[in-house]
Amino acid sequence: MATAEKGVVLLDAWVSPFGQRCRIALAEKAVEYEYSEQNLADKSPLLLKVNPIHKKIPVLIHDGKPVCESLIIVQYIDEVWTKNPLLPSDPYERAKARFWADFVDKKVYECGTKLWKLKGEAQQEAKKEMIEILKLLEGELGDKKYFGGEIFGFVDVALVPFTAWFYAYETCANFSVEAECPKLVAWSKGCMERESVAKSLHDPHKVYEFVCFLKKKFGME
């Protein structure tokens, strides 16, 4: 399964918020790496070789050894390149950070997908659910600059890529994230001032175009 190459390669897809987590983490640590855009409609032999079980991106290949699953990759990056730590040093704070990153994983993407896939009553339910999810996250953020406190950390990395999807969610389901969760939006603007985030995230309108393309593809106009 491992290749012989030295160095860092990231198998990714441009719009993927999961891939963006890895790009942000690598940038925060100033790690040089090769970015490899994958065509998910026609998966490469390399992708199938390094992630045979899930056949998904992102995959980080470090000195030939593959690491899969974005939050596992981010923790790996944090443990190998130890400057600018993303996870706090205190075990309880680490547990909290892992909990909220896992919460983002379990909830945000799936609910967001429902927002553009569904219509009518079902979409309204999904909208209510998304607002609840975002409010819980906003509650955890509180008045802190970042989820990590003064430090841009693990939960910030886990969530911030989804902020580029807010415009798509809002337009599809007709609501305003800023009206519901102003602190969360302020947080996302603060994150965008970081070069790692600004360079990794795409323009929300581009993401919305992509969602429209998906809706057409799945016959959901």
Added chain:
Amino acid sequence: MEQSPSCLKLFGSWASSYTHRVQLALKLKGLEFEYVEEDLTNKSPSLLLYNPVYKKVPILLHLDRPIIESVIILQYIDETWTDHPIMPIDPYERAIARFWCHFADDKLGPAAGAVFGSSGEEQKAAVCQVHENLKLIEAELREGAFKGRRFFGGDKIGILDIVFGCGSYWLAVFDEVMEVKLVDPEAFPLFHAWLRDFEEQKEVKEIIPAIDRLLEYARGIRQLMLNLKDTTSSTSTSTTTATATTVATNNSNNNVVIESSTSV
């Protein structure tokens, strides 16, 4: 960081393999704790206070601060009490361990739950899915990341043994209750051998409930589910479990997982 273990409290459920994971880790670390059995059909104010987001067990309370989600709790225990480590030291090994812990909870667990929650053709398909998952683990034991190891953690039980192990005993229970063959020793010799070895460990024997108790429990729920399926028009297992007094939980695929906590 060393603390007096008398400040540890675990909220759990006796049949929950997620609870057993935490009990086993605490035992392996030689930590004493107070155990509180939760009635998941009538959740206590403490449970709702300490886990308002998911309202589930297990919850580990340390110095009055709650830690939630079993794999997160295991890592917390390992990082707080550093003797008898259960996580590998090498970052790549840690990533592998985390990957397979996630596989256990995301794939194997729900697949096993689907076997329990179905019958006939649907169950046959669910059994195939479990076999597909076990095949992958068997391959890693035979020629992959865990080649040549006695336990997933090496010579000693590690986090992945705890996660796979506390739950795999249900496979034997399901085999008997539903006359299926999940952990086929011929198809999965290494996994089978590892499971037998794991179950023989002193600390494991002290944690896992007696097989008779598990069988009785599983038979009861299975019967309840089948009765409910006969009387409801919905074939959704989420409907049957919602009305059954069990510790089954609905996962995102609407499968029954006869473990852990509750969103019932």
